[in-house]
Amino acid sequence: MAITITESAAKHVASQLSRRGKGIGLRLGVRTSGCSGLAYKIEFADERKPEDISFEAHGVTVVVDPKSLPYLEGTELDFTREGLNEGFRFRNPNVKDECGCGESFNV
């Protein structure tokens, strides 16, 4: 059971965290929303809750709540550039389909 994070994603997380000046790492999760069921949550983590599960990769701590973990199992978080855009991308093997806008997904 694990969630991984690529080196380039880790670098961006670390630099954004240091620019923000606080936070213990990154919180990933899913919430119900959008047109296709679930949406990703990617936030700065200010604290670790007792029930959280955490992962370390390239020096970055990633915390996930136990409710979200089954949906994210095996996910790799990457940071990519697409044309003028850059941002994080979830490579989630559980995803069956996504809605057109990419805002939400289904397992």
Next chain:
Amino acid sequence: MALLQISEPDEVPAPKPRRRAIGIDLGTTNSLVATVRDDGIAIVLPDSEGRPLVPSIVHYGPSGVDVGYDAVAAQTSDPQNTLVSVKRMMGRGLADLADARRFPYRFVDAPGMVRVSTRAGDKSPVEVSADILRALRARAERALGGPVDAAVVTVPAYFDDAQRQATKDAARLAGLPVLRLLNEPTAAAVAYGLDHGVEGTYAVFDLGGGTFDISILKLTRGVFEVLATNGDSALGGDDFDHRVYCWILEAAKVPPPSPEDSRLLLLRAREAKEMLTGHEAAPIVATLSTDQRIDLSLTAANFSQITRTLIEKTLAPVRRALRDAGLKPADLDGVVMVGGATRMREVRRAVGEFFGQAPLTNLNPDEVVALGAAMQANALAGNRERGDDWLLLDVIPLSLGLETMGGLAEKVVPRNATLPVTRAQEFTTWRDGQTAMAIHVVQGERERVADCRSLARFELRGIPPMAAGAARIRVTFQVDADGLLSVSAREQTSGIEAAIAVKPSYGLSDDEIARMLRDSFEHAADDMAARMLAEARVEADHVAMATDAALTADGDLLSPEERAEVDAALARVRGVRDGDDAAAVRAAVEQLNRATASFAARRMDRGVRRALAGRAVDTLA
């Protein structure tokens, strides 16, 4: 798949269906009502003539009840039916009223609380206060354009339980939804934003028209605690007027004046006092009924000298309060000035010297208590802005949400959200022409409604018929400071609404909450499977329904063989729909989609042809 950015924790946009919240300073001599405007600024609501105050006077006249300025004149013409200073009688028996004989009333000793016999019958102080509050409520409703949803009423810090309960009863009698009683000094501190700090000790110096109160407050983690109170119930701005009045008599060598002259000179004395807050000297000019002409000039230095003993009199209770709190003047982080009499420069100077720091005076000292109450009411009603993390009150122990298609629970207010909280989410209709929506409010962390606790159900009816997914129904969850949940649903295009209120924590012990939480962690995987199955079923129903509708409308587009294939795929979807295999349901839906792909294309063609039929090419551009 869109690229994502990291967001701040819990950055879910909170909607703002503002509730009409007011703060009321129910004073001994004057009362005020204030609110927080949409731009976040607290203001006192004036009457139609622009007067901010309501004199706390109620006149039970032969033709009805008059409150405020309308009742002032009756004080002299009909004293027995004109009640003033009832705040002093709140929650008191006749025996408790030391100064009962100072009032011109026919007191009736009743169990619990004294009553006053008036033309309109025996009135308890609660009923009289309710009449004042009713006038304030009417003023607020006129200004805010609708009924008041939330009110905070202030009481002196030294009020005991009986007096507080009496104040609450009065508000209830006046039809005001009182969220909380707030100590007057705390309200003043809130108005100055002192509650935004983490910790601190503050003095609130409240010198009104006739009373003086000093309170020492300690702020810890967003909550004010009253460490000590003291005061003098017979010391106020009126005493300063009286000193100036005596000075006039002496300086102008006036023989003992008639009551009219005495009133005139008191008025001139007051004007001079007020003028000296901004000038070095004030003229005192009057012509008495004896034809004596008075033409004096009172200098600031003179005023300072004649009122020195009064100033010293205020500092004695301040010293006592500090001693009770075990503090030295230098220990205080701030001093708040309340009451019109604190406008006097002598008072400000003396207080500043005593505490070794300039007191806070930039808010109107008459209004500061009402403003603080309004800010508190605004926050308690759930109107606060993001980032206003004052008033650490409580959190929601379990998420609140509602049931969506397929028996899934959609969370609207997440667990651990700080009370009070307001969150809204938009939902839509599932079926073409759907005119009603059942809203099932649930509590819990599990994915399936069956595993959550059902709190309430209600229906939103009268949705205008629209295509499935076109209606926009905004469901708002609001939890107030007492943990009371109200859920409202509003269809955005037609404006129809339905709402319900429940108490979510009712009947839940800490153990049960802990168990519900533990269950949700342990069953995370099961819940995911359940969600997948439920979603697949919803999708199956949806596709089957759409196929049925299409076959009815355009079934003639299919050859018999094609029709048989579609029917078979449809039957398979229906066959597996009730099984437990989400993958099988999804596969069947997929197959139906494939079987109907060319049918859908032909329907589209027919639709386009119909739309274009009979139109010339050049009109289509």
